[in-house]
Amino acid sequence: MTVLKIARIISLLLFFILLFYATFPLVSLIPVDIFLRLDPLIFAVTLSGSRTVIPLLLPAVIILLLTLVLGRFFCSAICPLGTTIDIADRMIPQGNPEHDPGKKRARTHLVRVKYLLLIFLLAAAASGISLILVFSPMALATRLYGTLIMPVFFLVAGGALDLIRPLTWEFDITTLAYASIDVPRFALTWVTVLVTGAILGCALIAPRFWCRYLCPAGAIFAVFSRRPLIRRTVSEGCTRCGLCQELCPMDAIGEDPRDTVYSECSGCRVCAGVCPERVISFPLRGRTGKKAAQEFSAGRRGLLAAAGAGISAGLIARTDLGYRTGTDEPGEVHHPALIRPPGAIPENEFLLRCVRCGICMKACPTNTLQPTWFEAGLAGMMSPVIRPRRGPCEPPCAVCGHVCPTGAIRTLNPEEKICAKVGTAYILRHKCLAWEFDQPCLICEEVCPYGAIELRTVDGIPVTVPFVDEKKCTGCGYCEYYCPVQAGSAVVVEPMDEIRLSLGSYCETARERGFIFDEKDGLVRLPEDGHRDTKIPESDGGLPPGFTE
Amino acid sequence: MDNRILARFLLDLESFMKRPFSRREYLLFQSKAGLLLAAGASGFLLPSPLKALDVPDIGIAVGGPGPATRAAVDLLGGMKAFVKQGQSVVIKPNMSFTGGVDDATNTNPEVVRELVAMCNEAGASRVRVLDNPLRPSELCIESFREACSLFDDDVVHALTNKAFFREVSIPGAETLKKTEIMRDVLESDVLIAAPVAKSHGSTGVSLSMKGMMGLILNRTVMHWRYDLHTAIVDLCRVLQPRLVVIDGTRVLSSGGPGGPGTVLKENTVIASRDMVAADAQAVSMFTWYGQKMEPRQVKHIRIAHERGLGRMDIEHLTRKKIQV
DSSP states (O other): OOHHHHHHHHHHHHHHHHHHHOSSSOOOSSOTTHHHHTOHHHHHHHHHHHOSOOGGGTHHHHHHHHHHHHSSHIIIIIOHHHHHHHHHHHHSOOOSGGGOHHHHHHHGGGGHHHHHHHHHHHHHHHTTOOOGGGTOHHHHHHHIIIIIIHHHHHHHHHHHHHHHHHHHHHTTOHHHHTOOOOOOOOTTHHHHHHHHHHHHHGGGTOTTHIIIIIOHHHHHHHHHTSSOSBOOEEOTTOOOOOHHHHHOTTOOBOSSTTOBOTTTOOOOOHHHHHOTTOOEEOOBTOOOOSSOTTOOOOOHHHHHHHHHHHHHHHHHHHTSTTOOOSSOOTTOOOOTTOOOOTTBOOHHHHHHHOOOOOHHHHHOTTSOEEEOSSTTOGGGTTOEEEOTTTOOOOTTOOHHHHHOSSSSBOOOOHHHHHHOOOOEEEEOTTTOHHHHHOOOOOHHHHHOTTOOEEEEOOTTOSSOEEEEOTTTOOOOOHHHHHOOSSSSOSEEEEOTTOOOOSSSOHHHHHHHTTOOOOOTTSSOOOTTOOSOOOOOOOOSSOOOTTOOO | OOTHHHHHHHHHHHHHHHSOOOHHHHHHHHHHHHHHHHHHHTTTTSSSOOSSTTOOSEEEEESSHHHHHHHHHHHTTOGGGTOOTTOEEEEEEOOOSOOOGGGOSSOOHHHHHHHHHHHHHTTOSEEEEEEOOSSOHHHHHHHHHHHHTTTOTTSEEEOOSGGGEEEEEOTTOSSOOEEEEEHHHHHOSEEEEEOEEEEETTTEEESHHHHGGGGBSOOHHHHHTSOHHHHHHHHHHHOOOSEEEEEEEEEEOSSTTTOOOOEEEEEEEEEESOHHHHHHHHHHHSEETTEEOOGGGSHHHHHHHHTTSSOOOGGGSOEEEEEO
């Protein structure tokens, strides 16, 4: 087993482990989002879109500097998507397409596609829309494993626990007997299935099809590895048998097997391994081939077209109904279900920064964070929203911001988290058990962590009925989650009055706007909020709530 | 002896007749019937408390959480009267909220710890402290885990997953005919209810009877499909604790069940074998929203009394109160 293979296995395992540990409470020595932060495409697109260097993403710069030395080592040694593609390539029979040199040559022009995609993405981001959602390899891998494969894994593991429960129960193996796994469920799994399925399915055409022809991150690496310091060298004795050419996963070997297209070479050393003459090595500053053959340039016309298409995409996004001007003027269409995670920066900046990796959704302990489709317009596909019907936003948790690789969701301390109001609940009286059906329900009041729901006696209704105090409501969705009314809840959170800040303190803003968020269970309190609101009976002689004559 | 035992027997009989039974069950049943007959013949089933002398129907102790708990149970003859050597016990406190002791939304962990200790002393083979909490389980049970850590790491559990529940039918129920109940409870020998005394916006108070809702999987259905008060009484037909210990060390007098509200320092623990009587005692002895209330004003207590589940006429029961 070569060093490279070991590196690749360690990298994939580490990726899984970190993804697994992306959860609440967050405990990890290594940042769980580090793989995402190594992706130069995420760095470049967010740079182009938000016009700021995001310090969180500087690890990608280190990878690029290393690329100058090592070539596209990231593609062969680190990239979890690359390794996944390798696995798929092994499992899917390829009908020997590589043995047909004609077909192979016919595909050579596809190499340029990734550069065009890169330019397209950068231009689109510069003109106001991030279309990175199906292009960043790290985001794709995170979404594939975090929101598709891990839930299935949990489901199976949970089933196994249930299966052995009679045994663990009988023999009093308490930790296992009481262990259970809540299986997360995600919206739009079919999008991830189709996208990653297509990428892996390309194994039918050629190995590492995605990495060779499509991956825009690969394009950035290619630019940085036109002549890496450590590079493939063929010494005397090559018989030009062509075996290396045939088996190179990256199609990086020229017409003459002694020539290497360095920008395509991932340094995987497959060629060195298969060479019958053992004349291929990867020394420091090795000899370059005759012509640094087929070094590809994307072509001026193509690049201009890609840039034009990207700019157009941005312009089209700005004319989309869902596009937000960032003001509260009339005419702003803010979808009522578009509740962003606490700490999400203002909408347009948010959409430019969010890379749709889904790590926030993976980490969310209540599974409330879900990908959305068109609620945020064209530019918002697969971005995270809170779905209170699925789960509440847990007051002490702010894990989404802590795992977000780009700062689209800010990192909040517990106090700031409470103040980062995501919306406001309101009661649909015509559905409410108490208001409409005279039922003594009031679960919403019971579960509200902020005491924002008050029960009052109203003339003509035999039970007490709930009212929302919008000044105390953070929009956490506990009420909507637990509301026993079937299908649509009788208490609904909408992003009314959400606090979205790219800078500054949420608590200060909350105070300015007159909010009083007091986590009643005492986990977190606002600093100056020492007193306890005792809502004693303004019983105008009436009975205490819930009692009868 | 009150007519509760008879009622329960008839209940058993009813359910027994409705389903196929094994030979073992049949024998057990016969022996129960025999005992009951013998009891009746010996005058034991007369509607007056003719139990062991000095054992009151309701024991009330005032003092610190731990000592008051022990004293209240001792008034009823000590834990040995409820837990026999080798029996398994489930204790059901309120641990549905993440608040601290002063919030009075949860049972005082010290009360629970004392109960666990007493069960262990009585020779229980296994003690479990269980609830199905509203807020994330780990946050809710943290303080209980801590309080009970000196016994065994595995005492306290918050169970929310369907795998831990089993559906049972409720014979004689008016509305809630079946529900999924914690397996542990169904398979244990002794159930002890240990609720905190608190107000409840829709049921007036939340005490031992209302607290049984924490042992089932789907309690929201009780709010919307059925009449909540009737459904609580239905549920208590299958979930009748052998011992009820109400934690009135702090009483959430208003704003319950979730708070925040007025918290009264009452330093009181109430114990009884009769859940209706225990709840009735708590209703009448504490103040609710600044008012004195009567047990009959809590609908589920009244219905339970009418249906023979227990007695709310505490003035006719023997009560004993001590200071520790």
